[in-house]
Amino acid sequence: MADVVPKFERLMNLVAFLLASPEPVPFLSIRKTVIGYNDSAREDAVEKRFDRDKKELREIGIPVEYVAADERGRDGYYIPRDQYFHHELELTDDEAALLAVLGNTARSGSDAVSANLRSALLKLTIDSPLPEELQELAARSNLLAFSRGRRDRAALDNLDRLVRAAWQCKEVRFKYRRPDARETTQRHVQPYGLGYREGEWYLVGQDLSRDSLRQFKLARIQGAVQFVKARGRGEYEIPDGFHVEEFLDKGPWEFEGGREEWARVAFDAEVAWMVEQNLAGGRKFERRTDGSGELQLKVRRSPRTHQRLLSLLAPYSADCEVLGPPWLRKQAEDHLAALAKRYS
Amino acid sequence: MALPLAKLRLYLSLIPLLRQRPRITFREIGEHLGLSPQAAAREIPEALMLCGVPPYMPHDYIACFTEGDKVTVRFADQFKRPARLTPAETTAILLALRALPPARGSPQASAAAGLLRKVERSMGRREVRGLARRIGARRGPGALGSRMALLEQALAERREVALEYYTQRRRALTARSVRPYALLDHLGHFYLVARDSLRGRELSFRVDRMRTVQLTDRTFERPESFSAARYRKPDLYRPGSGDLTVQVRFGPSAARFAREISQASEIRELSNGSVDRFVRTDSLRWVVDWALQHGEEAEIVGPPEARVEIRRVLEAWHARYVSARKRK
Secondary structure: OOOOOOOOOHHHHHHHHHHHHHOOOOOOHHHHHOOOOOOOOOHHHHHHHHHHHHHHHHHOOOOOEEEEOOOOOOOEOOOOHHHOOOOOOOOOOHHHEEEEEEHHHHHHHOOHHHHHHHHHHHHHHOOOOOHHHHHHHHHHOEOOOOOOOOOOOHHHHHHHHHHHHHHHOOOOEEOOOOOOOOOOOEEEEEEEEEEEEEEEEEEEEOOOOHHHEEEEEEHEEEEEEEEEOOOOOOOOOOOOOHHHHHOOOHHHHHHOOOOOEEEEEEEEEEEEHHHHHOOOOOOOEEEEEEEOEEEEEEEEOOOHHHHHHHHOOOOOOOHEEEEEHHHHHHHHHHHHHHHHOOOO | OHHHHHHHHHHHHHHHHHHHHEEHHHHHHHHOOOOOHHHHHHHHHHOOOOOOOOOOOOHHHHHEEOOOEEEEEEEOOOOOOOOOOHHHHHHHHHHHHHHHOOOOOOOHHHHHHHHHHHHHHHHHHHHHHHHHHEEEOOOOOHHHHHHHHHHHHHHHHHHHEEEEEOOOOOEEEEEEEEEEEEEEEEEEEEEEEEOOOOOEEEEEEEEEHHHEEEEEEEOOOOOOOOHHHOOOOOOOOOOOOOEEEEEEEEOOHHHHHHHHHOOOOOEEEOOOOOOEEEEEEOHHHHHHHHHHOHHHHHHEOOOOOHHHHHHHHHHHHHHHHHHHHHHH
């Protein structure tokens, strides 16, 4: 009877066997002895099964290697231990306590990154010098990092794919709906990096459809992210000096539109201190003697620039005012009038 | 990832931990795996008992001994250490460390830096360096870091803190004296949970709205009954009996976003692809500011007083431009 052993059990047996073997193991030996391969299926079917398993093991980071003839003339499959085993980290008590704290993040998250964090912490915790009760105490300490927002299943899968794409430099395609558009557009992107900001995930990458560097909010991707047929790993190079965190400070008004120019926004004294204290990178703030102040930030001209700026300005509403450039000031005045009209 | 592979990856990490910590409890394992203790007790022995190596004599199978709520694993010597971190796992660790509060000089910040260095070494520094440029989290400006460091100190030393705090709902800056109980990261914003002397109850304060933070010499004991886990929920807002429910409509282009908003508010899908959220609030001003952030993608449908309020705010804001133009 062919392939009656569940896949998990078969793969566990294979990994256990290769890790336990002191020397490379020929396929024939695996075929004859390892449960999951030593069944009555046809030879070519078992070989295909083995090839598929090897490939999948490699994809999850288990290096199944083949040696044609080692220094003692033996050939076969093996798992190089120095590449397989996690190196011991020699953690301090504070570092181990921090791992326990991060466990809270992993436990409370429901996204793909939380699942990977759980699995990573499981590996790192083995090096914790703290006894269980102290780890638990640390986990209940003052800091809790949690709540990354709800995500539907499709969004979780997309996040997982984009993490892999960014890591392995794999081009992707997806349908994207801009906030100001009713229809989706197809995008072909070289992912450079992924960032997390205020509960939302963002992809930064070269949009080959637009021939420019763009930021995409993952929540606005429609359907599944597809890998573009690989021409091998490392399909493209990420430019030197690229750092995703520089993009996380950028607002949507900095990505689309005409040339980049500086905008000026005045804030009243009641709120100017808050704008100044929480100033994001790449922006300037000048405080006036009466406590009010002027924010300078980069924008690109488009018919939607003010609409995009509202995510920044609305919490201050009438305590702030766009001063320039003139086109943006005019756009702000018209936009606010149009919004007010909806409620009249 | 297919289920058997995900399960394999998990067990290849779990077995070394079980070997290293004989009599580990199912509760602890369950916390690592995201399972209940009962599910861990049921699943782990069942998964491992049939795995082994040729010639499959009794001691060639992984043996799983349970004793009450504890478990011990034997005959799994080949799994002495877990497998190396995968790229996705490294990404997750990196991100979790980067998303920590930017409290410079605190023990936690030093631990995070140390941990990052060790993960880099174990992975190959060059590889992780490249990754560090590509995976990031926005943690806020430097000023936030100095406030976070003071708050961490107050928490550690159980000292009361004097705050100047801007309440968005009332658009007012007030002086508060608070007893810090915990720091939270909620959807990328840092909050201090503290007992507020002014209101005589536990409240959460956004750290980026604190104008000043000063440690006092007054110390206190955090109540035994305090549980930070109570704040592990999508919405920090505590509904009250005098709340209003405001209906906010998001157009089709913003519908997906509207569905994902982490608020414990009712949601209704409309046939044209729009989505209505029914937001409970004790502050019309708050919901107006919130709706305004979405510009024309969101419209307050009701109640009438909410529409009146958003019109008032928009007209006042617009008037600012008109009057400045007239002055010129």
